[in-house]
Amino acid sequence: MGLEKSKNAHGVLLLNSNAMDVTILPTPALTYRTIGGILDFYMVMGPTPEVVVQQYTEMIGRPVLPAYWSLGFQLCRYGYANDAEIADLYNDMKAAKIPYDVQYADIDYMERQMDFTLDKENFKGMPALVDRMRAEGMRYIFILDPAIAANETKGSYPAFDTGIEKDVFIKWPPKLSDDIVWGKVWPDYPNVDVDNSLDWDTQVKLFRAFVAFPDFFKKSTAEWWGEQIKDYYNNVMKFDGLWIDMNEPASFVHGTVGEKCLGDQTLENPPYMPPLESMHRGPNHKTMCMNSEQILDDGTRVKHYDVHNLYGWSHTKPTYDALLSTTGKRGVVITRSTYPSSGRWAGHWLGDNYSRWDQLLKSIIGMMEFSIFGIPYTGADICGFFNHAEYEMCLRWMQLGAFYPFSRNHNTIDMPRQDPVAWGSEFAAVSRDVLNIRYTLLPYLYTLMYEAHAHGNTVVRPLLHE
Known part of the structure; x- marks a missing residue:
């Protein structure tokens, strides 16, 4: 979006799924550099x-119109040791009468993260x-990753077995490999004891299974x-x-197990790379080989090089359709x-930013930006690794923010738990009062979400400072 001297505004979109960078010049001007694709x-x-x-x-x-309850306060953590921890948190939040609508489960709930x-x-x-929680009015959200484990005994993991039967996994082009x-x-891997004292790369080599x-x-x-989503809902x-x-x-x-990508190496190491931290590794850094082949619905075969940035997009609608058809809501x-x-x-959600006070400002900017991008329902890992005073300030900011108030943190030795009931009754009372104010604004915020859904309005508001 460009703001002109006349105070008018305009927008420019380059709809291109290849890697690119955009530079703002003082002239004023924009410079786009893309490593391929269509210039639309x-x-x-x-x-x-x-x-x-x-x-x-x-x-x-x-934008999609989210459920009303999804504007309520939400808690998540990567590192819950067991279901008793979640039950204790839920009971403590209820006892403290703190508004709280949604509990998340990260990959901890899965068997070996599958x-x-x-x-x-x-x-x-x-x-x-x-x-029990849903019967009492709560909602539950589970995490799913796209990668499917492959080293299981045949017949023991339907997600992989049926995926092979239906030929759903990304392969090499036939001329390179089947x-x-x-x-x-x-x-x-099955039947391994993960040694968490080893460095990360060694753990990946020794303990992480192959995935498709x-x-x-x-x-x-x-x-x-x-089908997998519906089966889990109905039977698990x-x-x-x-x-x-x-x-x-x-x-x-990087690229694939063994890190030797087949095919045209120019795609794996193009002559120009956008200035990323990993630019020296090429575009397959911590993702798939660029020569991997994907197949569009009309049968057109395309290289991952050209559609890498569409992977999450292609993952989203099938998930939304499955949620609607499975739950009916x-x-x-x-x-x-x-x-x-x-x-x-x-x-x-803005991803694994560190839930620290110094990153709250970036989270605010990110959530506001996504309202401009047509994705107003946005949140971040916030109110996590804060101390008592900073958590309170973060909750106060949550009162008025037109986003979903998502408090997520990682379980660590130094900070095993940060949530509204973690610091005793005095802080719980502050949290209750702050969030009750936000809940009085939910009809207003939901109206803004409806206006975005119906007319494309932004869902932002100025932050008020005392």
């Missing part, structure tokens, strides 16, 4: 910033707990994904929303990787 430029004439956003979302698609499984040792009581392009993400990445461009993949555990992560797609190895989908029009089906 769109000019959005305005003349005000609000009208620019309305016209932009008219073009790419209006999608569509349940850790029957540490989280065996989770289905009953979720049923094999799947293997990566490594969170799932562990579904090709969500294919209709058969969307159907397979929906209920949920009200879904949180999809690692869908850039992210990998813990709107719910909410939150995705980490987005692309223009992702807001038609999902909200966004």
Whole structure:
């Protein structure tokens, strides 16, 4: 978006899914550098910033209308040891009468971090707990990663077995190999004891299982994904929303297991790379090989090099469709990787920023920006690693923010728990009062979300400082 000296505004979109960078010049001017793809430029004439956003979302698609409850206070943590920890948190929040609508489960609830499984040792009581919480008016959101573990005994992991049967996983072009392009993400090998004292790369090499990445461009993949989600809901555990992560797609190895990408090496190491921290590694750094092949719904074969930035986008609509068909209700989908029009089906979370006070400002900017991008339902890992005073200030900011108040933190030795009931009754009382004020504003915030959905308005408001 450009603001002119006349105080008018306009917008420029280069709709291109290849790697690129954009530089703002003082002339004033923009310089786009892209390593491939189609140069589709769109000019959005305005003349005000609000009208620019309305016209932009008219073009790419209006934002989805999230469920009303999704504007309530939400708690999450990476590192819950068992379902008893979540039950204790829920009971403590209820006893303190702190407004609280949504509980999340990160990959801790899974068996060895594998999608569509349940850790029957540490989280065996989770289905009953979720049923109890939902019966009392709470909502539950689970995380799902796209990568599917592959080192299981045949017949023991339906997600992989049926994925092979339906040919949903990304492979090499036939002229190079008929094999799947293997990566490594969170799932562990079966029957191993992970030594967390080892360095990360050694852990990945020794303990992380091979994974396959579904090709969500294919209709058969969307159907397979929906079947897995529906089966989990009906036979394992209920949920009200879904949180999809690692869908850039992210990998813990570079390109593929063994890090030797087949095919045209110019794609793996192009003559120009955008100035990223990992630019010396090339575009396959911690993702798939660029020569991996994906297949569009009409049968067109494309290289991952050209559609890498569409992976999260292609993952989002099948997830939203599966949530609707499974639960029969709107719910909410939150995705980490987005692309223009992702807001038609999902909200966004800003990813694994550090939940520290010095990053709160960046989180505010990011959430405001995504309202301009047509994804107003956006949150961040905030109010996590803060001390008592900073957490209180963060909660006060939550009172008025037009976003979803998502408090997520990582379990560490030094800071095992940070949530509104972690610092005693005095702080719990402050949290209750602050969040009660926010809850009085939910009809207003929901109206803004409706206006964004119906007319493309932004969902932002000025921050008030005393």
